[in-house]
Amino acid sequence: MSVTTRREENVGFVEIDNPPVNAINQAVRQGLLDAVRWAEKEMLDRVIVTGAGRAFAAGADAKEFDKAPVEPHLPDVMNAIDESFVPWVAAINGVALGGGAEIAMACRMRIMAPGAQIGLPEVTLGVIPGAGGTARLPRLVGLEKALDMITGGKPLRAEAALAAGLVHMVDENPVDAAFMVNTEELGCIVPTWEFNPPEADADVLAAARERVAAKMSDQIAPQRAIDVIEHGLSVPFHEALKTERAAFIELKGGEQARALRHIFFAERAAKAPDWLDAAPVPLEQVAVVGGGTMGAGIAYALLNAGLSVTLLETDADGVERAKANVEKIVEASLKRGMIDAARAEDHRARLTVTDDYGQANKATLAIEAAFESMEVKRDVFAKLEAVLPADAILASNTSYLDVNEIASCVADPSRVVGLHFFAPAHIMKLLEIVNADATGDVALATGFALAKKLRKVPVLAGVCDGFIGNRILARYREAADTVLMDGSTPWEIDDAMVDFGYAMGLYETQDLSGLDISHANRRRQDATRDPNRRYIPIADRLVEMGKLGRKTGAGWYRYPGGGGKVADPIVADLALEEAHFAGITRVDYSEGEIRSRLLHAMINEAADLLDEGIAQSARDIDLVTVFGYGFPRWRGGLMHYADTLGAKAIVAQLEEYEKEDPLVWKVSPLLRRCAETDTPLADAKPSA
Incomplete structure (x- = not known):
């Protein structure tokens, strides 16, 4: 079942169970609505709703967006939860995005696990929240924060959600914490729909429009979200929901929403082809040849994924430059809050920079990021072949050169694959995996395994000048x-x-x-x-x-x-x-x-x-x-x-x-x- 219920003492437990991310489809909506009626019939003191596995609920099932809406509609489910005489508590065990966040906001209380996230990313799919998000979120966190979250689409982590007033508590075990909440305390919390909306601050609204115009000028949904939020501040709650729903339905049928859904599903489907069933080599030690801008970026991406890296250069001066290049990225990441000091030290500890190829003799994968010259590439591959294990994979980051010709200098060209990173390599998500004529399945599988480890979008390409x-x-x-x-x-x-x-x-x-x-x-x-x-x-x-x-x-x-x-x-x-x-x-x-x-x-x-x-x-x-x-x-x-x-x-x-x-x-x-x-x-x- 997509939603399961059980009773313990006078508390109901509702679990959303729709793997892998508990997307909210028709079966989940019906299951939640049935759970509301079950809890009321049982006269329970409270209901604790959570998600099976690692997610609370990662939003509506976008596959249903191209179909006609089917009852029960999510806004009706939210209203049933919000208006029920049995208070619901959201135990947010993992991501609560889109409709998942709206479920949580319809509950009387919200408790998050550390590391969990909550947000409304609908604008990234060309729509706006369609089940009360534009009306409930401003009532909970204020106008400015709600505008920022809805138009930007970025989720909040647990501590930030607590600071914003979106959740009541952060606890290692949110289900147990929800069970322990005092009944009288819970009964004193009014339903979200009864909250007064914030004032329609003209300056705050104007600033949001200006920000959206600068960052997302061509996209319809963010500006439409501001319009809907502003309208909702001056009308009764349930009228605001009608306006929101109408805008959502209109946007989801538009060209931008269809395009964004297409790329959303394309990104999630980017993986090794079905015919590729070979096992990749283990990825723990990786060698990178060349410590320039590209090589340093690749090395940092590998370090960030928890791998140990031997960065190879030609001489002592090159070694110092390569060290400095990686350190610049580490310092920039620290400054931007992307890593903390402990993680930065861990990165440094797993990096070896040297001009001695012999120090890479335990690497199972080597990525060449040297100068774009066939002569240089051939020399690098000959040196790597001499010191690496016989089954290590040899990869070239070339942007244009013929990977077939590069592979021809290796005794076993099946070990050679193209891994075309994009600059800056530690930020850009694309990885072209180039399948040369002799590239073996293990080499290809290793390329796809690396992409997954680095959280990159892999695309298989054939050999031609410039690839795809x-x-x-x-x-x-x-x-x-x-x-x-x-x-x-x-x-x-x-x-x-x-x-x-x-x-x-x-x-x-x-x-x-x-x-x-x-x-x-x-x-x-x-x-x-x-x-x-x-x-x-x-x-x-x-x-x-x-x-x-x-x-x-x-x-x-x-x-x-x-x-x-x-x-x-x-x-x-x-x-x-x-x-x-x-x-x-x-x-x-x-x-x-x-x-x-x-x-x-x-x-x-x-x-x-x-x-x-x-x-x-x-x-x-x-x-x-x-x-x-x-x-x-x-x-x-x-x-x-x-x-x-x-x-x-x-x-x-x-x-x-x-x-x-x-x-x-x-x-x-x-x-x-x-x-x-x-x-x-x-x-x-x-x-x-």
Whole structure:
């Protein structure tokens, strides 16, 4: 049963039991409503509600969101609990999120276990609380805190919830504590719906709107939540619930909510493929080669996951730099409160930084994060192979280089796998796991096991230049550079994509990472570049001028005094000059046309990746673009967005662009098949 009940003395015990996280579906709702009636019929003194396993209740079952609501509705269940003459006590043993938090708030008293969390993250799914959260939370914690929790979606840990007044007590055993609560004390606590709402402070509401506009300007749900909360302050409680419910129903059927649900389920489904049943190697000791920005970030991520790390460098100076790089991350994490002093010392104790590869001889996994040179990679792998156990897995963090070629220098190439981390590696959630031709199942399984340990989103990729993400990025850059050459400026292009939902435009991003990095990659490609493909030399001109981005004070933009970016007329003149040299008559692209060209270029490239089997599914491409490249989450990822346009419309637009340049705008065969068969990209399959 999804909800179980039992009686001990005159106390009822109600347990939500819907593994793995006690999601609140129709059966749970019915079980809770039946429990209210059971408790009243039994004339109990109190009911203690808790969750089976490690969760109290992790919210409504989002799988039901795409279906018509089925009775009993969650608001009716909450009202039954809140209005019952038998007081309910929430014993919050684990996460209480969304509907789980609303159950707790409908109870007369709330007791949390240390480490438990409570919150209303509905805005992250494009909706607002729909079972009384917008009305009950302000009554319990005040307007400012309620606005912060509901519009931000971040849960509170037990001590913070106690300080906010959301819970009454924190106890190691909340069920026992609830059983011991004095009956008279419990009887003196009035139901939540009887609390007076806080004053509608105009300044507090305005500040919340301003904060949401700055951080989540394109998302509908956070602003709508503020509207509903504000309305609820001036009307009777049950009228406020009706307004909330109407807004919730409207939002959950909208495009943003569908997109956010899609990426929510895609993230949770990201795991090793079903056919991969090999056991990974044990992960306790890991070697990392290269202590630069990427290698230090990888090392810290491993330390944070409880692993021991041997960080290998080339010489004594490199060792000192690597130590300093890791220490910077440790200190930053301490400053931000992400770790405490004891944990920082534990991290340091599990880190060895050395130029002696022999000290890594017990590592079961080595991750190479050295300079992007095939010669360097080959040298590193030869050194690792000489000292590591014969069954240790050898991984490369290369962003572009051929993992097949890297593996060819190893006696047993089945040990080699690509593990492409994203900078900063200790923060970015995406991990591309690259399956080379000879990669064995144990190596692949180890990659997925590592992703799970690091709490990263794993995506399986095949071998090609740039794998999934960087190959799409390369086409994005090419399309943007062409638009720049033919009729725009970097700031016009960036503004168009920020308005679409990116946090930062392509050219500002390049300035942040450094133009010399992409310049080196272009030089690597010179020998194999198709001479019939247009090459835009504007970025090369900037590098020749020493304009490498923020680190030199100028790149695509200028950064006077190390401050914010400003448009650079020199860059605009360079585009005009190069267009003149190429005999191009520039055009004035609208913002919509800029977006169309860049997005269609990425969609077409992504479709080719799927058709070639480099990506396993459209869902994987969505994960890569959202978690690795800043594609707006609320649009669901690149391929989910493409499906909102439809394959027929995409192909028709690409065919128009194809008239300008048949080579770069050649329509993907997969897109044509989808258009002809009216198949969503979500269901598309590679060529046989």
